[in-house]
Amino acid sequence: MKKNGQPSIGGTAATAHRTEDPAATGIPTVSYRPTPGRPPGLEVLDLPGLAARALVQGRPLTEPARPAFHLVIAVRGGRLSCSVDFDSYCAVQGDWLWVWPGQVLRFPDSLGECDATVLAFPTGFPSAATDILIRHAEYAPHRLVTPDSARQRTLLSLLAALVEEHTGLGDLTLEAYIETLRDLLSVILIRLVHLTAPRRQIQAGGEPFQRFRRAVEEGFERTHRVEDYATALGYSSRTLTRATRAALGCGAKRYIDDRVLLEAKRLLVHTSLAPAVISARIGFAYPTVFSAFFRQHTGLTPTEFRSLARA
Template sequence: MVESGHVTVIRQMTYRPVERRAAAVETMTFDRLRERNDGGTQRADFHVLAVVDAGRGSVTVDFLRHPLRERSAVWIPPAAVHRWDDIAGVAGHVVLFVPTAPVTPTTRELVASPDVAAHWSIPEADWPFVDAARNHLVLEASAPPGDLATELPGILLSALIGRLRPPHGGARSAHPVFRLFRSSVEAHFRRHHDAGYYARTLGYAPRTLSRAVQQATGRTAKAYIVDRIVLEAKRLLAHDRLTAAACADTLGFPDASNFSVFFRKATGLRPGAWQATVAIV
């Protein structure tokens, strides 16, 4: 894991294993993370999955702060803006992996989902299985490069993800219509903001689509789309330091004024005012 690109306020992290160039999975302890971490805010092009054994701390993911406690997990997907706020007393392991690393259909679908929760507690009954899966992955990932079977880390990563049972943030159902909608929004939200577009594209009546999204997330289809656009806008404002005009262009708004009205209605602040409040060091 190294830094690359133009460093402004948030560092862009690129996946690049030092010792095994072909490895799609890398592991490290929280001790090693502390050595590399300067307390700043980052955005990566890979997944970060952490398992906490002991201690207390916190991590901020996409502007929401989450507590770190014994037997808890953290999942930071690519492009998420994140900061390790307080990990001085935290023990455990961090797994870094590229999106294509998992090998089973279920775990690949899960990794591709934009709705995986950023943080959750691991049930006591699941902990022995999580611990064993994690330790096996860590052991295999530490093998000398010449002894490393390239498919094993992906297999063991899939086993760990399966045992962790990461919940979907706000998605209480795996309704097939919602899954299709979610994937379509992820692909097209920068240009299409209307729920009707997704209903037409997917071939469902607007009422059917709305019902599926409501059952899965507790939100309307329109609210789901708005939340996704707002999250991306915040990332662009905080990480790329874009102006309202640049955000409008990137996110498919007619002009800066239209985008500013949208953003203020969703957050209570104009884009520039929100950008100024983001405490990033």
């Protein structure tokens, strides 16, 4: 793995006019928008196509943003640099980069001479069975995968079949076409997950954890209390803690705190919002409480973290 963004998937809408500096207002979320006239579910692009769509949407790839969809980038040649949250990656021929929904992605000023195939798809496009099989990869620390030569040939063969089927819209009924794309994509994703963590068995934690995970994603800006989520979901706090520990090896409170801390770091690094404003955005009543929370988990004040990260 070689450690050393921001795509906008859309059609031909008019360029957006922005009157505010996005860094002063927060990190924009980019929704999945299929090409007009094509079935929704999966977009297959090259890097120039990705950059062109970003410009059409008024959001160049050089600006940080959160795609609300998956991006899988297979590098065929050249070199591709980008940052995902707080990690910088330099992908070369044979590498696969997988960016999950909600991560902050930014590319440098130039995409260079990189030749790559980009797969963009919303969370609901892979089958429910595939979603269960790949779910644990969301918590894996690495996003860049370098298969060995044999597995790379297998992945490229699957990718070639997917690209060919994607261009053959008129050959099948709509239902058969979508199902073919879904099945080919599923095999690629499962293969990538196996390469990322072949021996790591993170259990799903059952329905309680999945519901808790979604609730935290939607509510961490309002509450950091396990009891509040337990009441809203109809579980006991102990049930949520057991389910989270089974899924990730940590308790429910730790999971909430980690999500809050991640958001704080994203806003400190990728925006110019004052720490007091960030504090309010992520659910702290007082900036002093936020500062104490941040120092407890990182050993730094929010201002110190921002300075070091940008340096």
